[in-house]
Amino acid sequence: MRFTRRTLLRGAGAGALAVLLASCTPRTTDPDPSASATPSATPTPVGEVPAAAAFVRSQWATDPFAWGSRVTRPVGATDADLRTLAEPVAERVFFAGDATDPDRPGTVAGARASGERVAIDLSAFATTDERVAVIGAGIAGATAARTLADAGYDVTVIEARHAAGGRLSTAADEDWPVPPQRGAWLFGAEDAGVTTEMALGGATFATVAASAARGAAGEETFSDGTVVAEAIAEASGAPTDVALADAIAETGVPDSDALGAYLAWLSALTGIDPETASTWFAPELPGGEFEAATADVSAVVSDPLDGLTVTYSTPVSGVIYDDTGVSLRLATGEALTFDRVVVTVPIGVLQTDAIAFDPPLPFAHRGAISALEMGAIEVVWLRFDEPFWETEAGLWHVVGPLTPEETASPTPTPTPGAEAAVDRTIRSWVNLMPATGEPILVGIVGGPAARAVADLGDDELLTLAAESLAPFVGA
Numbered sequence: 001m002r003f004t005r006r007t008l009l010r011g012a013g014a015g016a017l018a019v020l021l022a023s024c025t026p027r028t029t030d031p032d033p034s035a036s037a038t039p040s041a042t043p044t045p046v047g048e049v050p051a052a053a054a055f056v057r058s059q060w061a062t063d064p065f066a067w068g069s070r071v072t073r074p075v076g077a078t079d080a081d082l083r084t085l086a087e088p089v090a091e092r093v094f095f096a097g098d099a100t101d102p103d104r105p106g107t108v109a110g111a112r113a114s115g116e117r118v119a120i121d122l123s124a125f126a127t128t129d130e131r132v133a134v135i136g137a138g139i140a141g142a143t144a145a146r147t148l149a150d151a152g153y154d155v156t157v158i159e160a161r162h163a164a165g166g167r168l169s170t171a172a173d174e175d176w177p178v179p180p181q182r183g184a185w186l187f188g189a190e191d192a193g194v195t196t197e198m199a200l201g202g203a204t205f206a207t208v209a210a211s212a213a214r215g216a217a218g219e220e221t222f223s224d225g226t227v228v229a230e231a232i233a234e235a236s237g238a239p240t241d242v243a244l245a246d247a248i249a250e251t252g253v254p255d256s257d258a259l260g261a262y263l264a265w266l267s268a269l270t271g272i273d274p275e276t277a278s279t280w281f282a283p284e285l286p287g288g289e290f291e292a293a294t295a296d297v298s299a300v301v302s303d304p305l306d307g308l309t310v311t312y313s314t315p316v317s318g319v320i321y322d323d324t325g326v327s328l329r330l331a332t333g334e335a336l337t338f339d340r341v342v343v344t345v346p347i348g349v350l351q352t353d354a355i356a357f358d359p360p361l362p363f364a365h366r367g368a369i370s371a372l373e374m375g376a377i378e379v380v381w382l383r384f385d386e387p388f389w390e391t392e393a394g395l396w397h398v399v400g401p402l403t404p405e406e407t408a409s410p411t412p413t414p415t416p417g418a419e420a421a422v423d424r425t426i427r428s429w430v431n432l433m434p435a436t437g438e439p440i441l442v443g444i445v446g447g448p449a450a451r452a453v454a455d456l457g458d459d460e461l462l463t464l465a466a467e468s469l470a471p472f473v474g475a
């Protein structure tokens with residue numbers, strides 16, 4: 001049995017509580033920041049966690065234009081896969097996006113760098129009188145389109161959604177004094193380039209610092225991550241790549257709730273599944289402080305698109321290419337022709353048959369696409385009329401089992417062939433009260449828990465959120 005299985009299974013009983021927050025205003029993953037606000041119903045406090053006045057959730061794991069949150073490397077994938085995907089195909093088809101940057105894969109910074117890189121790659125084959133299509137209006141597509149247009153190319157951006165931004169998605173809503181972010185919004189020191197650019201576009205940031213850990217019995221210990229760092233260091237020199245959970249098991253350190261909560265936090269930030277994540281190409285481990293976006297971040301994508309031809313609500317379903325050019329098949333049934341195309345859709349989309357390439361992509365590209373993994377992260381933003389907590393800690397960790405049944409019941413033995421139960425407890429929360437003065441809590445889940453949470457209905461999610469927050473009532 002792997003190290004983390006006990007903690008991963010532990011939350012399987014979650015959801016036993018009655019619906020506590022049913023009077024909230026739901027919002028799902030909707031990239032249209034102009035959607036008008038629905039007035040909040042009067043909150044009805046039930047139990048100890050009061051009803052939130054409003055909530056916003058993401059559902060990236062079931063979003064057909066993403067199928068997850070950020071690229072991750074499972075055992076078997078390497079940096080070479082990211083580089084391979086970045087290789088031009090037949091001098092006509094070029095790839096960018098967060099799955100093509102070996103330096104910062106799965107990040108806004110990496111996606112933006114890939115947009116600059118692909119413009120240089122394409123220019124090595126093209127002349128500036130050519131027509132270039134860019135598929136996807138996320139930060140990679142917007143950066144590529146702007147760089148190519150500035151170089152003189154005739155650029156058309158084709159985007160499946162009705163707005164730009166992709167996995168940078170601010171829900172501009174006057175009901176919210178701090179606009180909810182469904183996508184990337186927590187940045188570390190290494191992201192200074194991106195946050196500076198976002199700030200130039202009007203984004204503001206607040207530092208989230210100091211953490212608190214609590215469980216059913218009150219205060220708890222949280223792991224400082226040393227065990228995980230040591231396991232990765234040890235495994236990085238092993239003759240074969242092993243999954244993070246196996247590498248931790250190899251250290252011989254006993255299983256603990258504190259470590260389970262740390263792994264939940266690591267998954268919430270990176271989207272990894274510890275059971276599959278590579279230790280040769282390990283995820284970045286979390287630092288102590290974060291800059292949290294407290295205003296609209298969309299200008300970093302919309303500004304570069306200013307003045308360009310962008311076609312929204314138009315999924316591309318086919319890319320047909322030969323040595324004379326590229327024809328794009330649109331979901332509308334139309335076809336458009338270009339000299340070259342830049343494809344920036346997420347790896348999760350490339351792993352489906354949503355876009356048919358004709359001829360099929362080379363084996364190397366298909367191998368890279370199938371080796372990489374789309375990690376999962378989901379967020380739920382809850383706005384309360386009054387705080388029900390006192391702690392000034394900006395980061396909360398929920399440690400250990402929360403219900404008496406979970407505590408008492410032994411770990412179920414997985415039946416072969418049966419779907420493994422997953423700990424869905426929302427173990428990581430950002431408390432925006434100290435940084436912004438607003439009683440807003442943001443729950444974050446990652447990995448298999450995020451996929452399970454994405455499948456929940458709004459009422460089930462709110463029940464789970466209330467259950468997960470119970471240790472912080474009055475704390």
Ligand SMILES: Cc1cc2nc3c(=O)[nH]c(=O)nc-3n(C[C@H](O)[C@H](O)[C@H](O)COP(=O)(O)OP(=O)(O)OC[C@H]3O[C@@H](n4cnc5c(N)ncnc54)[C@H](O)[C@@H]3O)c2cc1C
Nearest residue numbers: 069097098107108111136138139140160166167184315316
């Ligand atoms: C919840 C969450 C938290 C994150 N946290 C962080 C973080 O803390 N730090 C960090 O650096 N990064 C974070 N990320 C990752 C970061 O957001 C992404 O790596 C980055 O935004 C990817 O940009 P992109 O342009 O490559 O892809 P995207 O932004 O996904 O853009 C691709 C575009 O292609 C469009 N598209 C898809 N299919 C089609 C089609 N068939 N036809 C036409 N268009 C199509 C999509 O709609 C989308 O607009 C997070 C992501 C999520 C979801």
